[in-house]
Amino acid sequence: MPIEILMPALSPTMTEGNLAKWHVKEGDTVNAGDILAEIETDKATMEIEAVEEGVVGRILVADGTEGIAVNAPIALLLEEGEDAADLEVPSASAPPPPAAAESAPEAQPTPQAPAVPATPVPPPSPSAEKGDRVFASPLARRMAKQAGLTLDAITGSGPHGRIVKQDIEAALAGGITAPSAAPLPPSAAAPAAAMVEASGMPAYVEVPNSAMRKVIARRLSESKRDAPHFYLTVECDIDALLSTRKKLNERSPGEGPDAYKISVNDFIIRAAALALRKVPAANASWTDEAIRLYQAADVSVAVAIPDGLITPIIRNADGKGLAVISREMKDLAGRARTGKLMPEEYQGGTFSVSNLGMFGIKDFSAVINPPQGAILAVGAGEARPVVKDGALAVATMMNCTLSIDHRVVDGSAGAEFMAAFKALIEDPLTMLL
Numbered sequence: 480m481p482i483e484i485l486m487p488a489l490s491p492t493m494t495e496g497n498l499a500k501w502h503v504k505e506g507d508t509v510n511a512g513d514i515l516a517e518i519e520t521d522k523a524t525m526e527i528e529a530v531e532e533g534v535v536g537r538i539l540v541a542d543g544t545e546g547i548a549v550n551a552p553i554a555l556l557l558e559e560g561e562d563a564a565d566l567e568v569p570s571a572s573a574p575p576p577p578a579a580a581e582s583a584p585e586a587q588p589t590p591q592a593p594a595v596p597a598t599p600v601p602p603p604s605p606s607a608e609k610g611d612r613v614f615a616s617p618l619a620r621r622m623a624k625q626a627g628l629t630l631d632a633i634t635g636s637g638p639h640g641r642i643v644k645q646d647i648e649a650a651l652a653g654g655i656t657a658p659s660a661a662p663l664p665p666s667a668a669a670p671a672a673a674m675v676e677a678s679g680m681p682a683y684v685e686v687p688n689s690a691m692r693k694v695i696a697r698r699l700s701e702s703k704r705d706a707p708h709f710y711l712t713v714e715c716d717i718d719a720l721l722s723t724r725k726k727l728n729e730r731s732p733g734e735g736p737d738a739y740k741i742s743v744n745d746f747i748i749r750a751a752a753l754a755l756r757k758v759p760a761a762n763a764s765w766t767d768e769a770i771r772l773y774q775a776a777d778v779s780v781a782v783a784i785p786d787g788l789i790t791p792i793i794r795n796a797d798g799k800g801l802a803v804i805s806r807e808m809k810d811l812a813g814r815a816r817t818g819k820l821m822p823e824e825y826q827g828g829t830f831s832v833s834n835l836g837m838f839g840i841k842d843f844s845a846v847i848n849p850p851q852g853a854i855l856a857v858g859a860g861e862a863r864p865v866v867k868d869g870a871l872a873v874a875t876m877m878n879c880t881l882s883i884d885h886r887v888v889d890g891s892a893g894a895e896f897m898a899a900f901k902a903l904i905e906d907p908l909t910m911l912l
Contacts, residue, residue, distance in 0.1 A: 481555040481566060482531055486540075488549045489520050490822040496520050497545040497690065498553060507535045509556070516553070519690065523789070523825070524818030533558045536566050541641055543616040545690075615642035622647040625684055691786045702849045706765070706884040710844050713897045715877045715904040717860050720746055723907045727801065739802040744780070744834050747857055747879075748804055749910050751832055752776035752796035754899040760892040761883075762829050764850040770887055779828030779848060780808060782815045789815045790848060792828040801910070836860060842878040852887035855900075856880045877904075 486496060497519035503509060509529045517524050536557040540547060547553065555566055613630045615623070619642045623630055626647070633650050635642035688696075724741055732738050755762040755776040762773045776797040779790035791811035793804055814820050830852075833845045836859035845856040858878040865874045879900070883893045903910055 481536055481557055481561060482533060483552045484515065484529075484554040484556055486547045486549050486551045486553050487518065487527055489518060489525055490826065493520055493549060495546050495548050495690075498540050498542060498547060499524055500542050501538060502526075503535050505535050505538055509533065509535060519818070520822075523815075523820045523822075525821070529556070531556060531558070533561075536561070541614050542637070543614070543641065613642065614640065616644065618644050619647050621686070626651055689786045691789075695787050698849055699846050702847050706847050706849065707886060708844075708847060708882050709885050709890070709893075710880055710882055711890075711893050711897050712842070712878060712880040713901045715879060715901050716865070716874045717743070717877045717904060718875050720904055720907045721860075721875060737802075739805045741801050741805045742808075743836070743860070744832075744857075745801050745805045745808060746904065746907060746910065747834065747855075748778050748780060748793055748796055748808070748832060749799070749801055750900050750903040750907075751830065751855055752778050752793075753903055753910060754896050755830055756797045757899045758892060758896040761853055761888050761896040763852045763887045764829070765852060765884060765887045766850070773829040775829065777827065777829045779825075779831040779851070780811075781831065781833040781845075782812050784816050784818075789820065789825055790828060790831060791815050791820060791825050831855070832857065836877065842880065844880050845882050847882050847884055852884045853893070853896075854882050856882065879904075 486498075489496065499517040499519045501516045502514045503516075509515065510532045511529055513529045514526045515529050516527055518527055533556040535554060537555045538553075539555065540551075540553040557566075614635065614637075615630055616637070620630070622628075622644065623633070623642075628647065628650055630642055633642055633646050634640075636646055637643040720743065724743065724746065727741055728739075731740060753776075759772055762776060764771045764773075775795050778793045778796040780793065781788055781790050791808075791814075793799070793807055793811075796804060799807075811820065811824060815825070828848075828851065831845070831848045831854040833854060834857040835843060836857055839859050841858045841861065843856050843858065845854045847854050856879065858880075860875045860877040862873050863876045865872055865876065867874070879897070881893055881897055883890075888896075
């Protein structure tokens with residue numbers, strides 16, 4: 480009996496995912512460990528491997544399909560000695576095909592029912608495979624929406640008639656702007672300009688929410704609603720830090736596995752981790768039963784990616800040197816932007832750092848990343864007038880704001896953490912001890 484390849488659960492909280500791309504096609508022979516497909520979760524794109532050897536008998540879910548439930552069959556694998564005839568055996572876990580269920584009443588009509596003239600059914604659109612669904616890649620759907628095209632009017636050239644980018648470009652070049660089938664309702668068929676004139680609203684383009692964006696919206700809404708935020712801000716003099724950074728980078732070999740290029744953010748990660756070690760009450764999260772005080776300083780670092788935000792984690796950051804943190808952060812950030820992080824690399828941090836200084840932002844307050852109890856927002860360093868030893872001077876100052884869940888961390892503990900953090904940043908040599 481053919482082996483069912485199922486949609487895997489790539490994280491404990493995953494309930495559905497998107498099938499981004501198949502790396503095999505029907506008829507291909509695969510061995511255990513071969514890459515079968517790329518699966519998109521709310522946080523990353525991950526490759527799934529074959530666990531059995533055999534021949535890909537049938538692909539049940541096309542490239543670009545979204546919202547596939549965990550453990551739903553996505554393909555069938557033929558074992559040795561099986562052939563295409565075995566694919567006709569219905570799977571115990573799969574529901575009967577909709578087409579067969581719908582045609583059953585026609586195959587066995589009720590004798591007493593009066594004859595009803597059949598209504599002609601229009602042929603399916605070239606790009607549709609079954610039912611009313613049109614298969615298209617996410618990029619093709621987005622391009623079509625922005626151009627005002629209807630996918631029903633476009634013939635797909637991809638696998639199984641799937642509409643891809645090239646088909647949209649060809650349609651635009653050929654002047655297709657509306658479907659040739661039945662007219663749409665006025666609200667859907669009206670040109671954008673006419674709709675704007677009628678409603679008085681400005682023109683806009685809708686970008687469908689990705690799975691990641693939906694999760695971000697849900698979690699941060701829950702955070703602001705459920706966690707009573709309060710904020711503590713300090714100004715840090717980073718002239719000594721910048722000087723130390725320059726000296727350390729000059730000592731880098733430049734090439735090879737021991738090379739490094741330490742950033743200001745690497746100092747911030749280490750300083751935050753060391754401050755958590757000094758003030759363990761700030762390294763905590765809330766549950767309805769108890770406050771969890773974490774024994775390790777696992778620092779989540781916010782990284783912007785095209786679909787939103789992800790927070791790869793520097794594990795045990797208080798026990799790692801600046802060069803190690805720098806190399807790990809570079810690797811994690813690079814793989815985060817290409818969707819190659821493993822779930823354990825971005826889930827389970829105890830404290831977060833969000834740095835917008837590289838964008839010129841002087842000061843901001845971040846939303847706590849649940850279930851964590853605090854997040855540190857870091858602004859840009861800039862030259863400001865300050866008073867040193869009773870005299871006016873100029874120093875490079877950096878604003879840092881701690882957002883705290885007041886259920887978990889009291890004001891005094893938050894203030895102790897910020898004092899410890901500020902001391903480490905302003906005397907960076909103490910981080911090297």
